Each structure stands twice: as structure tokens, then as C-alpha cells.
Amino acid sequence: MRLCIADIRGLLPRHSGMVAPERLEKAARYRMKPDRDRCIAAGVLLRLALGDAPLRTGKYGKPETENGLCFNLSHSGDYVILAVDDADVGCDIEQLRQINALRLGRHVFCERELELLKNSADRLGCYFRFWTKKEALLKCMGLGFHRDPRTVDVSRDIFREDGDLYAMKTLCFSDYTISVCSKNKPADAELEFIDLDKI
Numbered sequence: 001m002r003l004c005i006a007d008i009r010g011l012l013p014r015h016s017g018m019v020a021p022e023r024l025e026k027a028a029r030y031r032m033k034p035d036r037d038r039c040i041a042a043g044v045l046l047r048l049a050l051g052d053a054p055l056r057t058g059k060y061g062k063p064e065t066e067n068g069l070c071f072n073l074s075h076s077g078d079y080v081i082l083a084v085d086d087a088d089v090g091c092d093i094e095q096l097r098q099i100n101a102l103r104l105g106r107h108v109f110c111e112r113e114l115e116l117l118k119n120s121a122d123r124l125g126c127y128f129r130f131w132t133k134k135e136a137l138l139k140c141m142g143l144g145f146h147r148d149p150r151t152v153d154v155s156r157d158i159f160r161e162d163g164d165l166y167a168m169k170t171l172c173f174s175d176y177t178i179s180v181c182s183k184n185k186p187a188d189a190e191l192e193f194i195d196l197d198k199i
Contacts, residue, residue, distance in 0.1 A: 088183035
């Protein structure tokens with residue numbers, strides 16, 4: 001598995017030339033510059049990792065390649081991440097921010113997750129670990145939040161369902177939490193920092 005991360009503050013005008021026309025059109029529809037920058041930076045990571053591999057959209061809108069490589073994108077704050085694997089993969093990055101972890105957790109966490117959250121000495125950190133793992137898992141499944149997030153338990157790093165195994169890994173740096181999930185194999189990713197201003 002490859003897990004690339006880029007800081008959008010390194011984005012330069014020349015990077016637009018690396019991005020597929022449909023992604024440039026998507027970026028142009030965003031009203032806020034940080035949203036446009038995240039979209040273009042994601043396109044740069046896609047070009048670096050996948051080359052010119054044709055993309056298509058899965059049943060629930062998840063993009064995939066036609067050559068069998070699986071990938072997933074996520075962004076938050078100043079960073080964009082891209083996970084690439086030869087098996088189904090999902091990823092999520094979240095910048096920590098002050099929230100009411102218990103109140104929000106009741107809407108998305110199962111009973112075991114809520115119990116662990118209540119008893120955690122670091123509720124904020126616990127919330128974002130569970131949240132990013134849950135989003136990475138549901139994206140790996142290809143469902144996203146078309147499925148009730150309370151129906152999957154990410155309190156451990158392994159989730160099994162219908163004979164499939166989903167392995168998750170969480171990484172932290174600065175004030176960001178990142179989780180990645182891979183189907184039927186260990187989630188062995190390490191962060192690979194891509195310096196955009198050197199590309």
C-alpha cells in the first residue's frame with residue numbers, strides 16, 4: 001500500500017497542467033480557494049501515483065481505475081492524502097478541532113465505541129481515531145455513509161463481515177489524525193510526504 005500526503009500550501013500555478021481537465025472543471029466550481037487548492041492537489045497526487053490510468057465511478061460514486069489499482073482520497077485543513085493499493089482501500093484525514101465528542105458520537109458510534117469514548121482520558125483524540133477509522137472502513141467497502149456508521153465497529157483494527165476482513169491503521173502527526181483501511185490484507189501504510197513545490 002502507498003499512502004501519499006501533500007500540503008496544499010505548496011501548490012503552484014504550474015500544477016494545474018498536471019491535472020485531468022474534468023478535475024480542473026470540478027475545482028473551478030468551488031467558491032473558496034482552499035477548496036479549489038485541495039481539489040487540484042488531489043489531482044496532482046493522482047497523476048503521480050496512477051499516471052494516466054483511466055478512471056470510472058463505482059456504484060456508490062467511489063472512483064476507481066480500469067486497470068485494477070484501487071485508490072481513495074481524503075482532505076482536511078492544509079493536507080490531502082491518497083491511498084493506493086491492489087485491494088479495496090479507504091482513507092480519511094481529519095484535523096483535530098474542539099467538538100462535543102459524546103454528543104456527536106451518539107449519532108455515528110456503536111455501543112462499544114461509545115463506551116470506550118466515555119471512559120477515555122482523551123475523548124477528543126479517541127473520537128477522531130474512531131471517526132477516521134469508520135470513514136476509511138466505509139469507503140473501503142465502497143459504501144461511504146450510504147450505510148449507517150453505527151453498524152460497523154472500529155474499536156479494534158480488524159473488522160470482519162461476510163467472510164471479508166478489513167484491516168485498519170491509524171497515524172497521527174501535528175494536529176491531524178489519519179486512518180487507512182485495506183480489504184483482506186494488513187493495512188501496512190506509512191506516510192509518504194510529497195513536496196508539491198519540488199514537482
